[in-house]
Amino acid sequence: MITSPSDWPLWRKVIFRFTAIYLGFYCINFFGFAQLPLINTVYGIYTAAEKAVIEWLNQYLFHIKDVLVPVAGSGDTSFGYAALCFHSLMALVGTALWSLLDRKRPSYETAYYWLIVGLRYYVSMVSFVYGIIKVYAQQMPFPNLSQFATPIGDLSPMRLAWFFIGYSQPYEVFSGVMECVAGALLIFRRTSTLGALVAAGVFLNVAMMNLAYNIPVKLFSMHLFVFSCILLLTDAQRLLRFFVLNQPTEPLPPAYAFSEKWMQTTRILLKVVFIGLFIVFPFYSSYQSSLHPFNDAPPKEVLTTGIFDVASFETSGRMATDSLRWKDVIFEKNNSGSIQTTDTLFRIRYGRAYFGYKLDSLHQTISFKKRSSDSANLFILQCTLPDTNTVILKGKVQNDSLKVVLKRKNKTFPLAKKPFDWMLETVP
Structure with missing residues (x-):
């Protein structure tokens, strides 16, 4: 049992349905799934089908642009905005149908619990993906001679921000460590609230930099900040009592109780697989890359720098x-x-x-x-x-x-x- 059952008001049930459907459509598009064996095949089929539907809807309904520019490097392309419209439309339609077909259900306590668990792991996964490459200072490399020779007035705001971070390896590593700390805390339920607090701070900073320097990852970074805030909402009352009202708080509600031993074993196994795929392997891969960095690998024949x-x-x-x-x-x-x-x-x-x-x-x-x-x-x-x-x-x-x-x-x-x-x- 997760919490004592109680009837949810209608507005809460509607918001839950919309959020669950939207998160499902949005999170399944994470590019990291394309790198996983077996999953990449299903991921490729799904994304191809979704792309066709989005382009059709854009032609007859959204009208973002006549020809959509696909997401490649930039997430803020016309296709990215068309996908945002598609996910919102599917969530609206799905919420309406779900509300009609399941209007008598008093609450979604169990479904809400697992939605938050899934969102925790999604934010954790993204935190590690971006945090690890920063830990090894691989996302924003130190400027080369050509970039030093470029007048600052010729740079784009994004490139200026990239050089600002890449210039200082300690700062970039610190940024990566904070993202990894958020990801690690989110894996474990007892530290998930602290992890959500750290993640909210980290991704708010990332989102503000993307907005202020016109970096084309605005949609993604704002989603990550909102997702972190959704995780915090699960403990909103406890946080309010502790930080604002200076009142004692109740302990964390008991976790979901697995009725069978194989369920508990499966839970542990899935967590180990997650840690291996999204923490151990990326750390090892980035470490290997750091041994032979792109700029320091001497070619067989090269002119003097x-x-x-x-x-x-x-x-x-x-x-x-x-x-x-x-x-x-x-x-x-x-x-x-x-x-x-x-x-x-x-x-x-x-x-x-x-x-x-x-x-x-x-x-x-x-x-x-x-x-x-x-x-x-x-x-x-x-x-x-x-x-x-x-x-x-x-x-x-x-x-x-x-x-x-x-x-x-x-x-x-x-x-x-x-x-x-x-x-x-x-x-x-």
């Missing part, structure tokens, strides 16, 4: 245009780099053109690509290194001849030094 000024730029055709001329070139550690140019042949981000490259020292060539992982080349140039501070590139770019002489620039960025002082006599 640094900033190079363009000492000479000789070309014909379209690249003779001043806006397309190369002003400087930066080579990074991981077979990538950037150029100060507006040439859309490359990936333009925040005023710089980004590229990947492959160096062939045997044939003295360098292959430029849009990304390091791409198999297709944009163009191939002859690459000569007269000395450690000079790079000469010659060849053709889209039928235009090109010769570039690069000279290393001994430039350092004070921000890259990461100073820390307990005592500062002047404002930096």
Whole structure:
């Protein structure tokens, strides 16, 4: 028995029905399920069917946009808002039908208990997914040379926030630890209220950052904050008495009593599986990735990292245009780099053109690509290194001849030094 049975007022039953249906539709779409064996197949079939229904409803009912942009990296796309409308519509329709078919039921104590348990584990799961990659400082990496060379005025608000967090590894790790603490506390019923308090604080901060810096995870982060508040509502009276009214509170109501031993065994087994899938395995995977970080894995052949000024730029055709001329070139550690140019042949981000490259020292060539992982080349140039501070590139770019002489620039960025002082006599 969970609590003493009592009749619920109509408004509470209606709110419960709506919340239960909405949470079911929303939580089943968590992207982490796509990584789980067996579950990923069912997840793929369901999401494909739901996508078709959402697109049909958008065409005839929602009218968010003529063509919906799918959720990929950004959760605040037109498809994301259409999905929000779909989940709300299903919850409204489902609530109406449920209320008609089950109008005589006095309460939903047992169903409410299990709904809260499921929501606890969902918020815990998400907390660990995002917290673990922050613990290893993998979500927001430290800015590279190209990013340091980008004027702050050229950055988007989101990128500025990303650099703000990624610049300080201790701050990012602290953020991740707090998310993991919230997730760990939510797993166990005795500490779930404290976990919900921590989660509400963590996700309120995340939601406010997403809103203030226009980070496209607003819908998801606000949902997580609301979910944390729903968990707190289960103890609202006890929290009010303890924190506000300064009155003694009652102990936590007894947990659900399993009538059979196999039920208790299954409960423990499911908790162990959850901890293994969403805590142990992600921690191990992130640890392995931290041993060979993306920016520190030395390729077999790579140009010396640094900033190079363009000492000479000789070309014909379209690249003779001043806006397309190369002003400087930066080579990074991981077979990538950037150029100060507006040439859309490359990936333009925040005023710089980004590229990947492959160096062939045997044939003295360098292959430029849009990304390091791409198999297709944009163009191939002859690459000569007269000395450690000079790079000469010659060849053709889209039928235009090109010769570039690069000279290393001994430039350092004070921000890259990461100073820390307990005592500062002047404002930096």
